[in-house]
Amino acid sequence: MGKLGKLVEQFLANPPEVRFDDVCYILTAFGFEEKRSNGAMNQKIEVKNKSLEDYLSLRYAISFYPDPEGGYTVLIKDLPGCMSVGETWSEAMENIEEARELWIETAYECGHEIPLPATEVEYSGSLSLQIPKSLHLSLAEKAQREGVSLDQYILVVLSKAG
Structure with a gap:
């Protein structure tokens, strides 16, 4: 059972002992947005269902x-x-x-749960790197023999490796 399941069980068993942050985590996992407002003595949360x-x-x-x-x-x-x-x-x-x-x-x-992406990191799909001239030449020659661009050839090689 994951963190969410354990928190839900704990909440159902003993609601007053669940931390505010854990309740926020549970609600966000079920598709609610978190908007916190911190006051000197209290903390509240406004939740709303996410739209399609x-x-x-x-x-x-x-x-x-x-x-x-x-x-x-x-x-x-x-x-x-x-x-x-x-x-x-x-x-x-x-x-x-x-x-x-x-x-x-x-x-x-x-009405089924829609999982949020596992990572918040966004990748552009662009990568810049320095490689030895001999490797660059070798890759370019192989791409030419295959009749594809160097970028396409490298993408295929990386896809097979990954």
Whole structure:
């Protein structure tokens, strides 16, 4: 049982002994927004349910798995069962975006819990690094033999490694 389950059990068993921060954690896990107002002697919380648009605007990490026979399988680990495929990286991205939206809309309409992204860190998808000239040359030659850009070749190599 995770932290949330233990806190809910503790709250149900003995409400006065649950810390304010733990109640906030429980409410946020169920889709409420936290807005605190700190006074000299008291602390209160205003909660409201998140809208569908709020959930659709969340950014989830996407995992790519290249298929040895071509194409990609993509999934969002934070949304159980949310996965798709695509013949190209671009097609896979479009398909997983559609799957994410449908997953969230369906869960919202059915009143099911929509997990928040596991990480708040946002990545741009851009990476800059310095590599030895010999490695750069080797990668460029392999990309040329495959008939793809250097960026595309490196993306495939990293996808297979990761």
